[in-house]
Amino acid sequence: MATKLNMLPEDCLSTILSFTSPADACRLTIAASSLRSAAESDTVWARFLPSDLPSIISRAHSQLDFSSKKELYFQLCDSVLVDGGIRSFSLNKLSGKKCCLLSARALSISLSNEPNHWSWTSHSASRFSEVIELKTISGIEIEGRISTDNLTPKTTYGAYLIIKVSDRAFGLDSIPSETSVSMNECLVTNTGYLCPLDNKKQQLESLFFMNRRRMMEKRVVKGEGRRPCKREDGWMEIELGEFFVGGKGEEVKMNLMEVKGHQLKGGLIIEGIEVRPKC
Incomplete structure (x- = not known):
């Protein structure tokens, strides 16, 4: 399976992987080193982030610091204080679904x-x-x-x-x-x-x-x-x-x-x- 995927251009491969899940993308980076670049691309992880991401970032109690969409995803999984610090927002690490405290x-x-x-x-x-x-x-x-x-x-x-x-x-x-x-x-x-x-x-x-x-x-x-x-x-x-x-x-x-x-x-x-x- 990995050999067949390697034959595809990276941008095409990234688009395909974006229709999987965060758990699948992480497994691919470990299972096949040749797929790591595509599986870690912003194209993939941008799709796993919530559609109202700009609103969430604007509500954050402190500025978020990240260099890639994957890094931002896992930062949100660790929870971020929002709305003046009286609520906490996070993502389920495996599914990307929203959680709130x-x-x-x-x-x-x-x-x-x-x-x-x-x-x-x-x-x-x-x-x-x-x-x-x-x-x-x-x-x-x-x-x-x-x-x-x-x-x-x-x-x-x-x-x-x-x-x-x-x-x-x-x-x-x-x-x-x-x-x-x-x-x-x-x-x-x-x-x-x-x-x-x-x-x-x-x-x-x-x-x-x-x-x-x-x-x-x-x-x-x-x-x-x-x-x-x-x-x-x-x-x-x-x-x-x-x-x-x-x-x-x-x-x-x-x-x-x-x-x-x-x-x-x-x-x-x-x-x-x-x-x-x-x-």
């Missing part, structure tokens, strides 16, 4: 500016200048919004709340929170816990608060009761739901609501909500 500052969080309830602070593990940490509150309401203009059409996306739980956390795993993702008239709901499963703590709570817990759970919609999962970057994530991007100009709302007025909770650290392709 809304920082806590880009979310609507109930009572977030009340210092008795929440604290805005920096965190060494975060890509953003600020995260928000819960001091104490009886109910949590978080909402994020994103336009499908910022995502890849004809793609199924998942929305994930990115969190950490401090050593002094309390009340976060008493009952599941209600999660939802909505677009147009379509609303998908589920449930999830804000804290990883702690069997010992759960057993103690069952002994002392079983009746109260059962009463509170009746107020929550039925769902899977998802638990946070660890991420490679050291944070944890809980899936809020998924949606399909059919076109542009639509707004997606992502919510998490913890039932109010029942139990104080604290120690939750929120980095933001990530929206990324599921396939």
Whole structure:
């Protein structure tokens, strides 16, 4: 196959390779040294970059420095802060599909500016200048919004709340929170816990608060009761739901609501909500 391709002019070969994928182009540079020049050309990698690239570059929080379209592609894969540093944009390394992370500052969080309830602070593990940490509150309401203009059409996306739980956390795993993702008239709901499963703590709570817990759970919609999962970057994530991007100009709302007025909770650290392709 590589021998037959070598017979083609490089510009023709580059055009052909531009209809493959970033993963395929990278494999060709390793598998066949004679194809490397064509596979690394701007003609190929320009096609893998998003069509609204000028807008993304203009929104970047700091100037991007690159010498080729391939270098720019992988720079975007590592994520770039945009919109004054409150959002992060990136590309899926294998597919080139768009990903977006809304920082806590880009979310609507109930009572977030009340210092008795929440604290805005920096965190060494975060890509953003600020995260928000819960001091104490009886109910949590978080909402994020994103336009499908910022995502890849004809793609199924998942929305994930990115969190950490401090050593002094309390009340976060008493009952599941209600999660939802909505677009147009379509609303998908589920449930999830804000804290990883702690069997010992759960057993103690069952002994002392079983009746109260059962009463509170009746107020929550039925769902899977998802638990946070660890991420490679050291944070944890809980899936809020998924949606399909059919076109542009639509707004997606992502919510998490913890039932109010029942139990104080604290120690939750929120980095933001990530929206990324599921396939």
